[in-house]
Amino acid sequence: MDLSNLGTTCVIGLFWGDEGKGKIVDVLTEYADVVVRYNGGANAGHTVVIEGERFALHLLPSGSLHGGKTGVIGPGVALDPAVLLEEIDHLRGRGIDLTDRLKISKRCHVVMPYHKAEDRLNEQVLTGKDKIGTTARGIGPCYADKMQRSSAVRFCDLFNPNEFRERLGRIVRRKQAVFAALYENPEPLDAEAIADQYLRYADQLRNYLCDTTSYLQHCLQHGRKLLFEGAHGTLLDIDHGTYPYVTSSSSSALGVPSGAGVPPSAVQSYVGVVKAYTTRVGQGPFPTELFDENGERIRERGHEYGTTTGRPRRCGWFDAVAGRYSVQMGGIGHVAVMHLDTLSGFDRLSICTAYTVDGKRLDEFPAEVDVLERVKPIYESLPGWSEDLTSVRTFEDLPQAARDYVLRIEELIGATVSIVSVGPERSQTIFRNG
Numbered sequence: 001m002d003l004s005n006l007g008t009t010c011v012i013g014l015f016w017g018d019e020g021k022g023k024i025v026d027v028l029t030e031y032a033d034v035v036v037r038y039n040g041g042a043n044a045g046h047t048v049v050i051e052g053e054r055f056a057l058h059l060l061p062s063g064s065l066h067g068g069k070t071g072v073i074g075p076g077v078a079l080d081p082a083v084l085l086e087e088i089d090h091l092r093g094r095g096i097d098l099t100d101r102l103k104i105s106k107r108c109h110v111v112m113p114y115h116k117a118e119d120r121l122n123e124q125v126l127t128g129k130d131k132i133g134t135t136a137r138g139i140g141p142c143y144a145d146k147m148q149r150s151s152a153v154r155f156c157d158l159f160n161p162n163e164f165r166e167r168l169g170r171i172v173r174r175k176q177a178v179f180a181a182l183y184e185n186p187e188p189l190d191a192e193a194i195a196d197q198y199l200r201y202a203d204q205l206r207n208y209l210c211d212t213t214s215y216l217q218h219c220l221q222h223g224r225k226l227l228f229e230g231a232h233g234t235l236l237d238i239d240h241g242t243y244p245y246v247t248s249s250s251s252s253a254l255g256v257p258s259g260a261g262v263p264p265s266a267v268q269s270y271v272g273v274v275k276a277y278t279t280r281v282g283q284g285p286f287p288t289e290l291f292d293e294n295g296e297r298i299r300e301r302g303h304e305y306g307t308t309t310g311r312p313r314r315c316g317w318f319d320a321v322a323g324r325y326s327v328q329m330g331g332i333g334h335v336a337v338m339h340l341d342t343l344s345g346f347d348r349l350s351i352c353t354a355y356t357v358d359g360k361r362l363d364e365f366p367a368e369v370d371v372l373e374r375v376k377p378i379y380e381s382l383p384g385w386s387e388d389l390t391s392v393r394t395f396e397d398l399p400q401a402a403r404d405y406v407l408r409i410e411e412l413i414g415a416t417v418s419i420v421s422v423g424p425e426r427s428q429t430i431f432r433n434g
């Protein structure tokens with residue numbers, strides 16, 4: 001695979017997030033000038049390991065770790081200034097300075113303290129199937145206010161202090177009334193204190209404020225190469241995911257133009273990222289979930305614990321029905337299969353090729369969440385391999401069973417597997433030709 005030929009590229013998760021996009025973005029950043037986050041907020045967690053050093057980022061584009069590259073936070077992002085400042089400071093402490101190479105869209109919506117409170121309180125009062133199992137980062141309530149409009153705050157609003165104070169006063173009065181009606185003992189909200197705090201954040205972030213839409217237009221006109229970094233995954237997309245067990249942003253390939261502020265034609269290649277198995281955190285249907293020692297073994301070998309919340313991830317076999325759905329929806333040309341090394345040591349591996357429901361075969365990923373909860377996977381069993389893969393560097397050097405496993409995934413989801421990852425390090429990446 002010739003990475004330098006991909007043009008303006010987007011990296012997108014094809015399942016429920018945590019596929020390992022951070023590492024692929026990191027690898028592809030070398031060929032890009034500008035790396036753009038365009039959706040979600042601090043609910044995302046991207047882990048990158050560089051020369052043994054582990055970086056966990058929530059809001060900053062992973063590409064920001066590379067000197068000389070510009071990071072952009074686009075208008076579709078829910079911006080939590082407290083988290084962002086912490087990340088900027090943390091990187092500065094580790095010798096990575098973002099001055100002059102981070103641009104934040106004036107149009108971003110801002111996550112406020114009452115959004116986080118609402119996210120948490122909501123999850124406390126909801127029971128059973130109504131619970132979403134959110135990350136409690138305030139993302140859903142922030143996007144809900146964006147849609148509601150009169151109670152939203154955008155990044156540019158923080159630079160108009162008088163207007164912001166007045167508006168925030170009105171918003172906080174309404175929030176307090178709603179909280180008092182819905183929740184037991186909600187913590188009090190102090191509009192003045194919140195305004196002071198957010199105006200201080202604005203001062204610290206002033207140098208990064210940018211009309212990123214114009215900036216990206218300018219980059220495109222001058223042939224600068226952009227890399228779009230998707231957060232979460234296609235099956236968590238608000239319109240196309242396993243609704244209502246989804247996040248609140250457009251986290252499939254379809255969200256790029258809108259969230260970044262670029263024309264659809266600007267994206268030349270989509271690289272979809274999957275794991276060699278499937279994981280999910282939070283509530284929601286997961287047809288191939290394993291409740292036995294195989295699931296436990298994948299979790300332990302793959303270190304499947306959330307970057308953002310530390311929650312153990314639910315683990316299961318590879319679901320090719322879901323993979324095919326995401327590939328087709330996103331027009332995905334290249335696929336990266338991550339964590340192939342995690343599957344070493346299983347006698348046999350299973351891939352879900354179709355579902356059955358009510359005695360009927362189902363080859364398509366269903367829209368109805370209750371159907372997805374009832375489907376039974378039809379599995380194909382493949383031989384496993386015992387070899388450690390972590391030092392393999394070419395596709396041809398993988399054991400035959402591992403190659404066959406990857407090729408079967410490729411065939412079933414209908415997109416070329418161009419990248420295979422066999423460990424967290426940048427060097428543990430196999431690029432496949434043809």
Ligand code: IMP
Pocket residue numbers: 016017018043044045132133134135136137138139140231232236245246247248281282283
């Ligand atoms: P929210 O995005 O915090 O509202 O959470 C909604 C659902 O999306 C929950 O099931 C979360 O666990 C899940 N979710 C959100 N972001 C991520 C992510 O980056 N990786 C995996 N799951 C996520």
